[in-house]
Amino acid sequence: MKTVAQSVEQILRAQPFLEEALQRSIINFSALAEELQPEIAAMLKKPVKTGAIMMALRRYHSPVGVSNNQKLKQAFKNLGDITVRSNISAFTFKNTNTLVNCHGKLLSYVSANTHLFYAFTRGILESNIMISGSETEKVNSFFEAEHLLMQREALAAISVQLPQDNFKV
Known part of the structure; x- marks a missing residue:
């Protein structure tokens, strides 16, 4: 059975800019949890409290070795004409x-x-x-x-x- 944390992780991996904003601590966890609540409830097919989503967001850490954001930024810097x-x-x-x-x-x-x-x-x-x-x-x-x-x-x-x-x- 899928957990709230796994659902949060799936959403964040599908939205790399959201994941980066979380890493940079520029997102309000409460507001994001409320925004994600209907989607996660639909994924799990049961009601989910925003507090559980907030905890999953706070505990989320990008997988080790996934520094694509840095590689992506460097690639944009190296773009030619x-x-x-x-x-x-x-x-x-x-x-x-x-x-x-x-x-x-x-x-x-x-x-x-x-x-x-x-x-x-x-x-x-x-x-x-x-x-x-x-x-x-x-x-x-x-x-x-x-x-x-x-x-x-x-x-x-x-x-x-x-x-x-x-x-x-």
């Missing part, structure tokens, strides 16, 4: 045997024009191309024989340069 590109066009095509050939033509064109924004994703049933809006006609001409599922114009894309050790965070 943030670039916003506007006037992006998105195309979604049904995957076919000939789609790869059309994509090859587009890749040749894009590699010669390095100033363009370009992203390609291939799923099981469909492929998505995002490219600078100025190249909409080129995409339409390269893929004219393909089955276009959707096309959107005037989108924006945000790129964030991540640090080398990002996969660790």
Whole structure:
């Protein structure tokens, strides 16, 4: 049977900013206990007193070795440039045997024009191309024989340069 303390721990682990605020002692335990009371009562399927939740909050300690907050803060400090590109066009095509050939033509064109924004994703049933809006006609001409599922114009894309050790965070 699940306890109040286990329920509190589950909630805090799912909300890392709440957990950090508790560690920094900037949260009113009584107010937080009242806020969590309906959720914990629903989790335990029985009435729970806010005093029991307050005690669980006071006794809660982050697991040893879980210093993700520090790693996360360091990762944010090490973020590189943030670039916003506007006037992006998105195309979604049904995957076919000939789609790869059309994509090859587009890749040749894009590699010669390095100033363009370009992203390609291939799923099981469909492929998505995002490219600078100025190249909409080129995409339409390269893929004219393909089955276009959707096309959107005037989108924006945000790129964030991540640090080398990002996969660790």
